[in-house]
Amino acid sequence: MSTVENPADKTGAPAPVGPAAPATLHDVAREAGVSLATASRSLNGSTRRVADAYRDRVLAAAAKLDYSPNLSAQAVARGSTMTVGLVVSDIADPYFSSIAAGAMRVAEESGLVVTMAVTGRSPERELEIVRTLRGQRPRIILLAGSRSQGSAVRDALIGELQSFEASGGRVVMISQRDLPFATLSLDNDDGAFELATTMAGFGYRRFAVIAGTANVRTSLDRVDGFRRGLLAAGVDSETVVVETEFTRDGGYDAGRRLLERGLDDIELVFAVTDVMALGAMAAFRESGVEPGRDIAVAGFDDIPTVRDVTPALTTVRAPLVDIGERAVRLALGDDFDRASVDAVPTTVVVRASTPRR
Amino acid sequence: MSTVENPADKTGAPAPVGPAAPATLHDVAREAGVSLATASRSLNGSTRRVADAYRDRVLAAAAKLDYSPNLSAQAVARGSTMTVGLVVSDIADPYFSSIAAGAMRVAEESGLVVTMAVTGRSPERELEIVRTLRGQRPRIILLAGSRSQGSAVRDALIGELQSFEASGGRVVMISQRDLPFATLSLDNDDGAFELATTMAGFGYRRFAVIAGTANVRTSLDRVDGFRRGLLAAGVDSETVVVETEFTRDGGYDAGRRLLERGLDDIELVFAVTDVMALGAMAAFRESGVEPGRDIAVAGFDDIPTVRDVTPALTTVRAPLVDIGERAVRLALGDDFDRASVDAVPTTVVVRASTPRR
DNA sequence: TAGAGTCTGGATAGCGCTTTCCCAGTCGCT
DNA sequence: AGCGACTGGGAAAGCGCTATCCAGACTCTA
Numbered sequence: 001m002s003t004v005e006n007p008a009d010k011t012g013a014p015a016p017v018g019p020a021a022p023a024t025l026h027d028v029a030r031e032a033g034v035s036l037a038t039a040s041r042s043l044n045g046s047t048r049r050v051a052d053a054y055r056d057r058v059l060a061a062a063a064k065l066d067y068s069p070n071l072s073a074q075a076v077a078r079g080s081t082m083t084v085g086l087v088v089s090d091i092a093d094p095y096f097s098s099i100a101a102g103a104m105r106v107a108e109e110s111g112l113v114v115t116m117a118v119t120g121r122s123p124e125r126e127l128e129i130v131r132t133l134r135g136q137r138p139r140i141i142l143l144a145g146s147r148s149q150g151s152a153v154r155d156a157l158i159g160e161l162q163s164f165e166a167s168g169g170r171v172v173m174i175s176q177r178d179l180p181f182a183t184l185s186l187d188n189d190d191g192a193f194e195l196a197t198t199m200a201g202f203g204y205r206r207f208a209v210i211a212g213t214a215n216v217r218t219s220l221d222r223v224d225g226f227r228r229g230l231l232a233a234g235v236d237s238e239t240v241v242v243e244t245e246f247t248r249d250g251g252y253d254a255g256r257r258l259l260e261r262g263l264d265d266i267e268l269v270f271a272v273t274d275v276m277a278l279g280a281m282a283a284f285r286e287s288g289v290e291p292g293r294d295i296a297v298a299g300f301d302d303i304p305t306v307r308d309v310t311p312a313l314t315t316v317r318a319p320l321v322d323i324g325e326r327a328v329r330l331a332l333g334d335d336f337d338r339a340s341v342d343a344v345p346t347t348v349v350v351r352a353s354t355p356r357r
Numbered sequence: 358m359s360t361v362e363n364p365a366d367k368t369g370a371p372a373p374v375g376p377a378a379p380a381t382l383h384d385v386a387r388e389a390g391v392s393l394a395t396a397s398r399s400l401n402g403s404t405r406r407v408a409d410a411y412r413d414r415v416l417a418a419a420a421k422l423d424y425s426p427n428l429s430a431q432a433v434a435r436g437s438t439m440t441v442g443l444v445v446s447d448i449a450d451p452y453f454s455s456i457a458a459g460a461m462r463v464a465e466e467s468g469l470v471v472t473m474a475v476t477g478r479s480p481e482r483e484l485e486i487v488r489t490l491r492g493q494r495p496r497i498i499l500l501a502g503s504r505s506q507g508s509a510v511r512d513a514l515i516g517e518l519q520s521f522e523a524s525g526g527r528v529v530m531i532s533q534r535d536l537p538f539a540t541l542s543l544d545n546d547d548g549a550f551e552l553a554t555t556m557a558g559f560g561y562r563r564f565a566v567i568a569g570t571a572n573v574r575t576s577l578d579r580v581d582g583f584r585r586g587l588l589a590a591g592v593d594s595e596t597v598v599v600e601t602e603f604t605r606d607g608g609y610d611a612g613r614r615l616l617e618r619g620l621d622d623i624e625l626v627f628a629v630t631d632v633m634a635l636g637a638m639a640a641f642r643e644s645g646v647e648p649g650r651d652i653a654v655a656g657f658d659d660i661p662t663v664r665d666v667t668p669a670l671t672t673v674r675a676p677l678v679d680i681g682e683r684a685v686r687l688a689l690g691d692d693f694d695r696a697s698v699d700a701v702p703t704t705v706v707v708r709a710s711t712p713r714r
Numbered sequence: 715t716a717g718a719g720t721c722t723g724g725a726t727a728g729c730g731c732t733t734t735c736c737c738a739g740t741c742g743c744t
Numbered sequence: 745a746g747c748g749a750c751t752g753g754g755a756a757a758g759c760g761c762t763a764t765c766c767a768g769a770c771t772c773t774a
Contacts, residue, residue, distance in 0.1 A: 019525030168376030310667035430760035
């Protein structure tokens with residue numbers, strides 16, 4: 001904002017007009033012929049009343065000068081901001097964008113500004129992001145899709161977040177329930193359990209699971225829940241597990257690996273996320289194995305698109321938007337408890353990809 | 358950040374320990390036994406050198422106190438920020454989340470912090486968002502999916518953005534090319550044109566178009582381009598146009614309306630966005646009209662999921678992530694031209710939803 | 715050995731805003 | 745008339761930080 005200011009320029013040549021600095025509150029006050037204090041009080045709801053005559057003059061001056069209060073300056077003066085930091089793994093992933101949509105909705109509703117960052121699933125990047133986020137002094141930091149099992153980076157992240165909390169910030173983790181912060185998690189275990197029993201009830205007996213990499217809690221919980229469900233349903237056959245990336249292409253890749261291995265002894269493939277299931281279905285179909293007919297497929301999350309694919313995907317519905325909303329409401333609550341662990345219930349949604357046998 | 362500070366409390370009762378204010382640079386300087394200036398110089402790359410002995414002491418003190426620079430204060434002192442404001446219609450929509458992903462990637466690459474806001478497709482909301490965004494004094498404001506044809510709100514929006522530019526900010530519009538700002542648009546017209554001629558080449562002669570509401574430029578361009586293409590290909594039959602919301606459900610609704618009207622004289626339905634096409638396909642299928650067999654369907658954008666639906670959707674590929682990246686690169690460029698209008702080329706992608714006749 | 719440069723710390727004046735604190739004016743009472 | 749209790753404007757002290765300016769300590773050259 002370096003303004004070229006050269007009142008002594010008498011050359012007649014047009015002064016190189018740099019960007020004019022935006023009007024300050026001072027400018028408004030001068031224009032209105034009132035003090036700084038009065039201008040400030042008029043333009044934001046302070047506790048103090050301002051006589052209408054004065055206020056109108058200030059408002060008019062502000063409009064005339066196109067005044068826009070400098071939020072950074074306000075933050076400094078007030079010692080607090082109206083910001084919430086949202087960090088997700090990948091905003092193009094419907095899982096995260098749905099959560100983000102919910103979070104942003106209630107944040108904006110509450111007059112909060114959302115600053116968002118993407119980790120690309122890198123713990124180092126996540127740490128770095130939280131560091132700079134902390135510099136913003138947000139009211140809330142929301143972490144969705146965090147991951148980092150017992151590493152130095154993880155400890156640093158925890159430390160960073162704890163410092164943040166120590167200075168009055170609030171952090172909410174979404175679906176990473178083994179970090180020492182308020183957590184809003186899906187009922188991954190139960191959802192997968194119920195999916196398994198339901199599928200067993202449909203007559204399926206032999207399963208494969210497409211899982212995420214082992215350091216991701218969400219994946220572990222879903223796999224475990226599924227296994228428990230099978231056990232509970234009396235399924236005793238071995239379940240094949242394939243590990244892969246948490247993306248559509250990861251699922252595709254896992255699908256290919258299953259194909260190579262041979263699908264003869266597998267009746268149903270459970271992918272721990274819908275996007276992975278989608279990828280796997282694509283791989284199957286590409287090889288002439290028709291999902292829903294030759295092999296059943298189920299996912300988890302119920303992202304919007306899975307009802308529009310063919311066959312429509314059986315999955316476990318996670319109220320993603322709702323989770324985003326709840327996360328910020330939780331953080332905003334008067335009775336915020338930094339140790340609370342809420343699990344949002346999930347429900348099995350049966351669709352055409354898993355016909356009864 | 359109201360800290361309870363009561364050193365005189367001798368009651369023995371544990372002082373109600375409010376959140377401790379985060380360490381300030383002042384604290385660090387004191388801890389390190391140096392001046393504020395030296396501390397500041399050590400902790401950010403200032404032009405001035407500071408002797409290693411001093412710097413190390415400062416760094417150690419900062420680490421010990423868990424210091425995190427207050428970005429707002431820096432912004433105020435420096436008179437500039439490292440922020441970019443990104444406003445989209447709906448972050449859960451893959452169209453926008455892809456653009457956002459691209460934009461965020463290069464923003465973070467450049468050390469910029471992204472603050473994002475969602476308009477929900479409301480012009481009023483958009484205006485309000487831009488107002489508060491301006492208060493952040495971001496370096497850049499990126500508007501994706503803006504809409505507002507000739508209203509008072511539109512004028513206010515333009516005014517707001519112009520004030521922003523006047524004070525050195527940069528604004529880039531994505532795919533809303535008739536606002537007086539630098540614009541990065543898709544080659545909507547050409548893409549639709551080519552889709553039309555390709556489809557005519559496949560033997561289709563009778564078309565329906567699912568369009569967005571009339572005040573959205575992108576929709577208009579796509580419809581016009583499609584019409585021009587048909588004309589150029591010598592198609593002379595009347596094209597049915599249905600207007601609807603820019604969402605999956607809007608598409609579904611339009612599909613239903615087409616079904617009610619009767620599909621006998623229609624061979625191919627072109628929806629101006631993929632999400633709308635997806636909705637329409639769902640409606641068709643629900644009524645026993647099989648897309649790709651009983652009726653051809655084509656979309657626009659090539660969002661990730663459309664290759665995974667069945668039949669895979671013929672569409673016009675828009676390099677969405679790329680657009681997001683280019684938008685912020687454009688804004689960051691030394692040779693930024695606030696009047697530039699770039700159109701990103703699109704390519705027709707033929708898939709199973711539009712078999713040759 | 716002076717005089718002119720360089721370095722590099724420290725003091726300090728802001729940045730744009732909020733929020734005490736002070737004070738003059740007005741009101742309602744006795 | 746006299747006096748406490750409001751009201752509401754203005755001066756000014758910060759908020760946490762940067763950047764300018766100054767001063768002392770060195771290093772060079774002539």
